[in-house]
Amino acid sequence: MTSTTIQMTGALEPREDWAADRCPMAHALDVVRTKSAFLVLREAFYGATRFEEFVQRTQLSEPVAAARLRELTDAELLEREPYQEPGQRTRQLYRLTEKGADLLPALVALMQWGDKWVLPGGARVEVRHRDCGARVTAELRCEHDHAVERDDLVLARR
Amino acid sequence: MTSTTIQMTGALEPREDWAADRCPMAHALDVVRTKSAFLVLREAFYGATRFEEFVQRTQLSEPVAAARLRELTDAELLEREPYQEPGQRTRQLYRLTEKGADLLPALVALMQWGDKWVLPGGARVEVRHRDCGARVTAELRCEHDHAVERDDLVLARR
DNA sequence: ACACTGGCTTAGCTATCGCTTAGTCAGCTA
């Protein structure tokens, strides 16, 4: 079995001074902490905009959906916008902001992992490329556009 | 502002029958539910193997670290292996399995998002490609190797 | 024989997550 850990350079040791307080993943997880927040975001990506849509599609209770919509709006992953259908009163709809939409690779990566390891073949829906119809996955690439394998990763101090 | 929601094909409506029970993301989040689980996995990627390393580097309390290590081992994202240093008793070390290592794109995607939106420039460490030194990110690609923009995604029923 | 160390476990606490049930409120429609 090949090693799956990222090789650390000598410069990274000792570890005590850089770890937990500035880890961007830990801070990301402070913003999107709960499963229900991921579910709300998933439905926002799938096109939900109205309160009732979020409640029905996430299968969350109304209070929980309302709390997550409020928190995600406060954190600026979603934005509210008033709208009015003819013959209806003014309502709010929720839309992804750029900040929220930028989480899509993380959600796709989780879906892809769940599909491969937890529910193989069980999902009823998949994400495809509009132009060519091929399945879309989140994969690791470097800025020079090389596909990066796990064992080709290095941690570098910035 | 461009639309950031995934376009749904007509075939996906009505939505009532396919949503929550088989969503692979929801099932992924049942396995890796808590922030502490993500932190333990992060440290496994960074090369931690011993109990004390996980405790110190995640800044979790010992009971929580022990619980997550047990759960992740039970879920087969980590495996235990006995080892013995000369003059020491036998100990366990924890290593990522293939299943666990496969979560790396999701973790990188979360790091990347946190680095961009929560802690801009604050992180002290980044992931690079060993061969060329360029920064690595998780990005969406289709099987035909096209880079996929958010607005070029379509949901398809499988 | 005794203390020490690494790797846990147990007990007991608080805070948060999510649920159900039961409102509230604004603006139609009758």
Place this chain on the structure above:
DNA sequence: TAGCTGACTAAGCGATAGCTAAGCCAGTGT
């Protein structure tokens, strides 16, 4: 004006996630 609907809010509950403090156990070192 009285009810209806969509979008919430409030109250109260049980389950879970995290903490600290304390203890346990196996194997070394002295």
